[in-house]
Amino acid sequence: MPKPLTIPFNKPYISTKCNDYMLKAYRSGKHCGNYDWTNKSIQLIKEKYNTSEIFLVPSCTAALEMGAMLAGLKPGDEVILPSYTFSSTVTSIMLFGARPIFCDINPSTMNIDVNQIKPLITNKTKLLLPIDYAGVPCELDKIKEISNKYSIPVLVDSAQSFGSLDSNSKWCSSEADLIAFSFHETKNISCGEGGALVVNNKEWIERAYILQEKGTDRRNVLQGKLSKYHWVDYGSSYLLSDILASILCGQLEDEKTIMSSRANVTQLYSEILRKFENQVNVIDESQKDKYNHHAYYIVFESHQKRNYFISLLQQDFKVSAYVGYSPLHSSPMGLKLGYKPSDLPVTQDLANRIVRLPIYTELGQSNNQLEYLKYAIETTLLSVLK
Numbered sequence: 001m002p003k004p005l006t007i008p009f010n011k012p013y014i015s016t017k018c019n020d021y022m023l024k025a026y027r028s029g030k031h032c033g034n035y036d037w038t039n040k041s042i043q044l045i046k047e048k049y050n051t052s053e054i055f056l057v058p059s060c061t062a063a064l065e066m067g068a069m070l071a072g073l074k075p076g077d078e079v080i081l082p083s084y085t086f087s088s089t090v091t092s093i094m095l096f097g098a099r100p101i102f103c104d105i106n107p108s109t110m111n112i113d114v115n116q117i118k119p120l121i122t123n124k125t126k127l128l129l130p131i132d133y134a135g136v137p138c139e140l141d142k143i144k145e146i147s148n149k150y151s152i153p154v155l156v157d158s159a160q161s162f163g164s165l166d167s168n169s170k171w172c173s174s175e176a177d178l179i180a181f182s183f184h185e186t187k188n189i190s191c192g193e194g195g196a197l198v199v200n201n202k203e204w205i206e207r208a209y210i211l212q213e214k215g216t217d218r219r220n221v222l223q224g225k226l227s228k229y230h231w232v233d234y235g236s237s238y239l240l241s242d243i244l245a246s247i248l249c250g251q252l253e254d255e256k257t258i259m260s261s262r263a264n265v266t267q268l269y270s271e272i273l274r275k276f277e278n279q280v281n282v283i284d285e286s287q288k289d290k291y292n293h294h295a296y297y298i299v300f301e302s303h304q305k306r307n308y309f310i311s312l313l314q315q316d317f318k319v320s321a322y323v324g325y326s327p328l329h330s331s332p333m334g335l336k337l338g339y340k341p342s343d344l345p346v347t348q349d350l351a352n353r354i355v356r357l358p359i360y361t362e363l364g365q366s367n368n369q370l371e372y373l374k375y376a377i378e379t380t381l382l383s384v385l386k
């Protein structure tokens with residue numbers, strides 16, 4: 001047996017260059033948002049992904065809220081989204097009085113089942129809100145067909161998929177009207193709390209600057225066009241501090257290292273799980289080269305086996321695995337809205353059987369940790385599946 005270690009579920013990546021960047025940002029005296037480090041980060045993202053307008057915001061939750069405002073959501077509107085997602089996907093639209101219409105998922109990706117969207121559309125539907133679970137892109141081409149046919153905009157909750165690409169090597173969601181990313185501590189690229197909103201719909205860009213800046217035209221002051229800014233619209237405080245943007249900048253510069261280290265972990269899981277392929281399902285690996293290695297999951301045949309796997313792995317090896325999302329429709333708030341667990345049978349069933357394995361950059365850089373993890377996971381799977 002390899003030397004025992006403790007493997008947490010996640011650890012944020014620490015870039016050494018961030019010490020210097022953070023101090024520089026702090027000493028600059030420009031600590032609020034939309035200054036030099038924000039601009040540098042945005043530039044790095046634009047160079048790499050050739051994206052249109054991008055806003056750095058305090059979280060993916062904030063990006064989703066801004067997106068909901070840009071889509072003009074109001075009380076009584078309906079939004080179609082998966083139930084298998086984080087609470088922020090739904091709270092962001094309910095904040096503006098919209099009603100969530102939960103859609104079941106495709107078992108091969110855990111993303112929204114595109115074949116079930118059309119029957120949910122009514123004349124109140126104002127937004128389609130899919131997510132990219134585990135970093136695996138939703139089927140945006142098919143979602144866009146529906147969006148074009150019914151003239152309903154698409155906001156993709158890409159909290160987990162920064163760096164995942166489409167078949168043209170552009171961002172996987174680049175055809176969506178709006179894309180929301182997360183740079184939370186648990187994500188591949190992180191700055192503690194942070195996020196980004198990409199606005200592809202050109203008609204919304206001007207307003208996005210105002211919503212982000214508490215309903216003011218402060219951008220005109222930053223650009224030297226005005227000496228004083230004014231209150232002109234709705235808005236909130238949707239700015240990432242430049243100190244956090246300096247950390248983000250260091251991480252964006254290291255994106256290649258982060259991705260390739262995480263790829264070592266998914267490669268290891270792929271090799272281990274191949275031996276058990278008749279007994280468990282795993283994350284869809286058909287798009288491996290386009291995927292950002294954010295997460296790796298296993299789906300067991302039963303709830304009991306999944307739970308036994310998690311507890312044995314923790315108890316015998318101090319390796320932390322995680323169950324993933326609790327479906328929203330069967331959460332206390334979903335039940336209050338009138339949903340029943342059986343309304344979305346695929347979501348309910350898979351959520352009971354899925355487990356996410358540890359993955360973080362340092363793990364993929366350490367042969368000792370990888371060797372120990374291999375031993376721990378193989379041994380536990382052999383016990384659980386015997």
Ligand SMILES: Cc1ncc(COP(=O)(O)O)c(C=O)c1O
Nearest residue numbers: 059060061086088131159182184
């Ligand atoms: C799908 C999804 N959306 C939104 C969020 C919230 O992200 P943030 O913490 O950056 O607001 C998460 C968090 O993990 C998520 O998984």
